[in-house]
Amino acid sequence: MAVGIESKQEADQASISTEAIHAALVAGQRPKPASGFSACLSFAWRSMLKIKHVPEQLIDVTITPVLFLVMFVYLFGGAVAGSTSDYLQYILPGLLVQSVLFTTVYSGMSLNTDLTKGVVDRFRTLPIWSSAPLVGAAFGDILRYVLAGLVVIVAGLIMGYDAANGVVGILLSIGLVVVFAFGLAWLFTTVGLLMRSPSAVMNTGFMCLFPLIFLSNIFVEPSTLPAALEWFVGVNPISHLVTAVRGLMAGSADGGDISLVFAEAAVLTVIFVPLTTRLYRTRS
């Protein structure tokens, strides 16, 4: 297949014969449109194709946590935790969370892109379940979360992270982060339907996430913080997720911590799925 600008011009010189157009127009039977489930599958497929065609997005959000990992461990590790290897043990589960959660902002960005490019108009005039584009994308994005999580874990393992609970711990950790990310992504799809441009969605998303990421237990022991800050870190859902993931990775998971994460993901989903679908259907 030819690539590049030259071939763009070339291809456009293709002559279009009336016969060829007529051949393409021969009307077949009007098929029964895809069921809600199969429409969702098609949209999930679309979402995965984008990871293939636009890998830059994935690289953007995974390089930052990997840089954080290297920088924090080797620069601050000794000062914060006494040794770089101890700090790596402490920080890796948190950076796994950070990496995946930043990726959820892209769900809002790509929905906004569809909106501004007019693709949403086409989907909304199709005879399919109206929420299928949203639900399908939400499930397709799970692959993105898993890839983002794996990149951080592999980087950590290379640096010498000791996963006490082995592969099972890693997989369960990624699973739990994905559950939370699924809920959080609906917040950003709502934002995606309210903003005027994809970059506005990105700015808003990162502005929401940055304080929550830093004011959590990802980087430091909350007990070392001033009381007010320690209180905030304690109620921050991201801290709850990080605590549960640390437990899963170390093999000392607490059922209560994990249930709390599920509950918080459920609350996000219950609030923002109806908001997103409603805005999607009515946005003019």
Added chain:
Amino acid sequence: MLAIETHGLVKTFGETRAVDGVDLSVERGSIYGVLGPNGAGKTTTIRMLATLLRPDAGSANVLGLDVASDSGEIRRRISMTGQIASVDEELTGRENLRLLGKLLGLGRKGAAGRADELLEGFGLSDAAGKLVKHYSGGMRRRLDIAASIVVTPELLFLDEPTTGLDPRSRNQVWDIVRALVGQGTTVLLCTQYLDEADQLASRIAVIDRGKVIAEGTPAELKSSVGKSVLHVRLSDAATRDEAERVLVQELGTEAIEAADQAAVAVGVPNPDRAAEAVGVLADTGVEIAGFSLGQPSLDEVFLALTGHAASEIDQDGEVM
């Protein structure tokens, strides 16, 4: 049965009455043009008919179905090609068409076959595997129309399909639209170009500030400003009134308001007399910079119908 029938269709956005009581009736199997400048309410009208917007008042029937209560069934039978090419730039042309084929129920294999057939027919086979963001404007537009006929619709909405295209691409799009109608599809075509409506549409509604201000065949519309128009450019704007008086008298017709201070435009019922009239004008001592005889432009049709230039219309009314 009519393909589209609306009565008193209204859509307001805040203070703006974007569509202000539009009545349309569109025969099946034809191309119906909706002609107007930006902000006239064309896009809002088409979006209501394509079930994307709810009308605030009035009624609209599409293929005999009510847009308010039967939107699901309408969606099974229509397609829309929006003002901005509504294809996914981050997928290839082939993937775009396959996705739609699957959603419309052709199945995996059926969707793949239909995609190849359309790519071939629309001259996009060579670019099938390339991301749409690398397509030219004309290719994107053809893919967009192909996407609208993955399953041939009974009614196709085309919103300014050739805006921004070069003449060659524009002609290709026109050929495709004609072929579609040849297959029995009804097309509602929104355009700001009289030329385009003239080439394609069998009837035209001229829409301005949310209202239909004229309706008829292209010939009927043009005859409302005279069969042809004589444009005379003057060396000196001060001689404009004099020039206008002479031409009106010579041709026994009416002047058409022109935006240009140094130009006169008059309707010409009989083109044979035009050259003679220019001669008489030259004899009076008015210095002529140039002249031409042609079809009335959209601006002139507009001036004749509305008393204001198309370009004077504020853009506030244009709603996505």
